[in-house]
């Protein structure tokens with residue numbers, strides 16, 4: 001069997017596993033050593049060098065999933081993002097970032113980059129013209145995230161990759177929301193693919209981790225900084241993540257299916273004024289999403305009409321959990337107004353399209369009828385008298 005031809009679920013289940021040659025166990029043994037012999041051995045192993053047997057095994061799985069030569073696993077998504085950015089950006093360099101980004105990435109840029117003398121421009125919109133406009137003489141990197149949080153806007157990956165090639169810039173994408181099940185940026189021309197593995201890779205809301213996939217050359221470049229910054233993942237969690245990723249293909253496909261059905265259902269719901277889901281024909285980026293995604297993902301947002309009290313809605317839910325994070329097998333909801341975008345003024349939120357009634361919905365794998373029943377009983381109780 002040629003490795004290249006293995007299907008997604010086969011890669012999730014098998015690729016990279018550490019063979020248990022001693023006892024022939026079915027799963028990868030865990031190697032917890034933080035100290036390895038140095039004599040007669042070519043590779044100096046140490047967990048912070050990202051080269052323990054379990055770390056290397058998981059890197060192979062991530063690289064195979066993202067169709068890249070190599071990968072690195074980090075202690076968090078932000079460790080993966082910060083290390084990748086700082087590996088390619090030096091004092092006096094400039095980066096173009098899309099305007100809609102994960103809050104932690106935004107904070108990293110706004111709170112830290114000045115200290116390092118790194119210049120940055122956020123695009124005015126996701127239109128390729130605005131990316132073009134933002135490029136300067138000292139630009140080194142273009143950074144995108146699609147679909148975006150929380151309005152699920154879609155950036156044209158092919159166009160960004162083409163623009164970057166023309167200007168000899170490195171492209172990076174945060175591929176967390178889509179996961180490699182739904183989107184393969186390397187096949188669309190992107191250089192460096194970053195994940196919060198806390199989300200769909202882990203999938204059970206019990207792991208904090210990050211991943212970067214790219215060419216062997218780019219990964220080696222990121223590794224040189226990574227071992228100095230020290231953001232590696234403990235081997236216990238590496239093993240948990242390998243176990244979790246075996247089901248990523250079937251989990252995410254189940255979430256795609258549930259989300260598409262729920263988006264269609266909510267769009268017709270009398271209590272809902274708007275649904276944001278790239279798989280809906282009414283979504284402004286539907287055609288673009290279809291052209292670059294294999295599935296539309298498990299993330300959506302919807303707006304409750306003004307007659308409904310959002311806090312009461314959250315308190316009334318019995319199955320769906322109001323929760324800060326996302327992408328678990330369980331359905332969760334969050335109010336951007338009360339959490340990620342709480343520090344903005346109502347006017348600033350409005351400008352970004354974030355209404356007070358907006359609810360971000362991470363769709364789980366529960367039976368659709370049970371999710372719908374829970375939404376409906378909570379909506380009923382949330383109606384203002």
Ligand SMILES: *Cc1c(COP(=O)(O)O)cnc(C)c1O
Nearest residue numbers: 076077078102174176196198209
């Ligand atoms: C959660 C998240 C991150 C940050 O990942 P951590 O694992 O929390 O450090 C980055 N990007 C996106 C899109 C996320 O959802």
